[in-house]
Amino acid sequence: MSDLLARHRAVMPNWLALYYNEPIEIVSGKGNRVVDANGKSYLDFFAGILTNMIGYDVAEVRDAVERQIATGVVHTSTVYLLRGQVELAEKIARLSGIPDAKVFFTNSGTEANETALLLATYARKTDQILAMRQSYHGRSFGTVAVTSNRSWKNNSLSPLNVHFLHGADRHLTQFRGMSDEQYIAACVDDLRHVLATAVGGDVAAIIAEPIQGVGGFTMAPDGLFRAYQEVLAEQGILFISDEVQTGWGRTGSSFFGIQNHGVTPDMMTFAKGLGNGFAVGGVVARGDLMDNLHAVGLATFGGNPVAMAAANATLDYVLDHDLQANAAKTGAIIIDGLREAAPRLPVVGDVRGKGLMFAVELVGPDGSPSPELAAKFMEETKKLGLLAGKGGLYGHTIRMAPPLTLTEEEAREGLGIIVTALESL
Structure with missing residues (x-):
């Protein structure tokens, strides 16, 4: 060793x-x-x-992958129809609860969050993003910009104009001893103050983890993101829920973490557990947001046949059991x-x-x-x-x-x- x-x-x-x-x-x-x-x-x-x-x-996942490999087709790219990709997208769109949802597959959570940020900034024609203190959304240039943990940020350069919010930092002196209701009220006041003072013009979206992964599983009290969404909706600001770690029933109390807050977001990003070890990530979003981009796009490896076989089998296993x-x-x-x-x-x-x-x-x-x-x-x-x-x-x-x-x-x-x-x- x-x-x-x-x-x-x-x-x-x-x-x-x-x-x-x-x-x-x-x-x-x-x-x-x-x-x-x-x-x-x-x-x-x-x-x-x-x-x-x-x-x-897991026999079900292993058998699904072996059947796909046995066809001799482990890759074709998204310029051809992929049955497994369509089948998985149908399941995710239905489970998401997002109206008229469409799905785009990537290889990782970092890629998924990059895609969601692109969709939001393009739709809203602004580079301004709200994110949470102590957050982590990936290691790429754009996702590091919305990450709020100095240990994971190599520099301050950014393609985005980001403002960070409270919501998972009740250990701070000004919030100690507050009830959930008092803390939510204080955070909403701060959000309104940020929108009144720190931003210039329109904001594209908020991106938030329902439970912060790298942040040490810190979390906002249930209901905070519902209160945030009500404020953001007044200005048409989109909501991106980063479900890379909280998706697929892991929280026990809901299938996606944001549902604990009574929120249906405009987009959700996902990755990690869906493939049970095979590389798969993606975004599920309102159809109008997903279809809005004018430039041609594809994913060479995203949603490849082997990963889709594993992910379909994994999601079916989660639901069936x-x-x-x-x-x-x-x-x-x-x-x-x-x-x-x-x-x-x-x-x-x-x-x-x-x-x-x-x-x-x-x-x-x-x-x-x-x-x-x-x-x-x-x-x-x-x-x-x-x-x-x-x-x-x-x-x-x-x-x-x-x-x-x-x-x-x-x-x-x-x-x-x-x-x-x-x-x-």
Whole structure:
């Protein structure tokens, strides 16, 4: 493994992060567990950054992909009809609830968000965008502009004119102790003030994650985005919901994260879990917005036949097995268990989550964020056989999102490992 690590460091960029003091190579997987090159097994609570949505070695997905490969056609591009692409778009358009919806497929969430920003700025004829503080929307030039986390921004150059809003930052002094209603009212006041002072002329759209992924699963209280949408609608400002991490029933309480707020957005972006590991992303938007562009467009690899076979099989599996309900049930076991344990664990600053998307903030004796404890937690859970992820504005948040196929027994097993690791800290 040390040889592979040395080879990695020789040819891969230094900024390509690796977890653990001794990084692992995952060589096999089955169900919700993976095995590394040393033969050690792990219960996977990070799922390839929320991407292996229904676990590993799923027969339905494997068979669908093998059938497509057996045809000899793994690529044609979008200049030809693609049956699997049309079938998947029909399902997503129906599930989205967006009127007269149309779908465009990409290879990633970054590409999907770039497309949504293009659609919005073109439709509204302005480069002004509203985004949320602590957000993350991708690593490309445009998506970095709407990302509000200094750790993920290489420069301030931008093709967009962006203004950042409150909504997931209740830890700030001015918001502490507020009820949900009071916090929503304060954020709406701030939105109106931004629209009255910071912008010049029309604004194209707001782009927001219902639950902030890289931000450490911080989230606005349910109803905030409905209140925002009511204000934005007064000026015709569009709403883009970034569902790259919150889509497909992961929150348990709704199929898309924005639905927890009672909002039907103008566009939703998606990626990650839809292909259960195969590269697929996209935008589902109002038909008039999608059709509005005047220039010719295509996607060479977006929506390719193999990815579409995997995505159709994955989405069918999620719906046929009601994995949204399973996320609600198994997520409650873990989140409730963590909240019950938190009062006796002084290193825990906060526990939050919805469904199978939950996080633990780690803090020092004075209550300040502790990325050092987060790093120690990662090493402890690795020893105990569980894979987790890190995030948060200060790198002190453990974020976890197991496959939606997690069983109740595995939920309790994972909870036990997490609590044991926290106790060891």
